[in-house]
């Protein structure tokens with residue numbers, strides 16, 4: 001019964017129906033190189049998968065859930081839902097020497113705790129890679145969900161997990177495999193971009209490099225499905241492929257009046 005372990009900006013939960021409708025009916029191995037919160041991955045529960053992300057804390061989280069679930073649960077249950085404790089735990093990444101001394105389990109536990117008790121369940125880092133989300137003041141945040149961790153640990157046992165750039169999948173994808181790409185979106189306008197996933201950002205050159213990887217996947221007879229915004233540049237990049245339009249409600253904008261349904265695209269090569 002495993003559900004996504006963390007809430008993630010740009011999470012795909014609300015588009016699951018569309019994505020399931022648009023994905024290929026049959027494929028060999030499942031790949032998701034911008035795994036984030038993994039909404040589609042946890043929905044599909046693939047038997048043989050490869051997931052990755054550039055964000056080290058995120059991939060450490062999934063590896064720890066897979067390989068050390070008992071220790072992780074024990075550590076998670078030690079946390080406290082208190083402002084002072086939250087800021088002390090958040091501040092552990094301010095001193096790189098202190099942070100480097102944390103074990104993988106402690107880092108994964110901190111990550112889940114900050115995600116569940118931080119404001120809006122949002123994870124964001126500044127240009128130095130430091131988490132800067134304020135305390136969320138929630139009554140009863142569920143950071144010690146042992147049942148879900150154990151269920152996810154079982155699912156992840158069939159999964160190869162990597163930390164790194166999306167292009168690293170190139171040598172692993174074979175004919176008949178399926179890749180779902182959910183990259184940071186091309187901004188619709190200069191102020192709408194969210195760049196806090198990693199300390200690296202994701203510019204037009206990266207979007208182009210991603211399109212080139214899609215061309216390669218297409219050339220070798222594998223399938224890809226890609227989500228992105230409806231920016232003009234996305235239509236230009238993927239002309240020649242099938243572009244589906246879907247509607248999503250995006251709530252990253254803190255101005256509630258600006259939370260409407262917006263068009264996003266799903267590109268496929270089949």
Ligand SMILES: C[S@@+](CC[C@H](N)C(=O)[O-])C[C@H]1O[C@@H](n2cnc3c(N)ncnc32)[C@H](O)[C@@H]1O
Pocket residue numbers: 008009010011012013033034035036037038039040052053054055164165166167182183184185197198201202
């Ligand atoms: C839109 S989010 C994915 C959301 C995910 N589908 C979900 O349901 O939660 C984009 C992800 O891309 C990752 N990312 C950013 N740059 C990357 C890169 N160069 N290579 C791989 N992953 C990257 C970010 O860390 C982030 O987790």
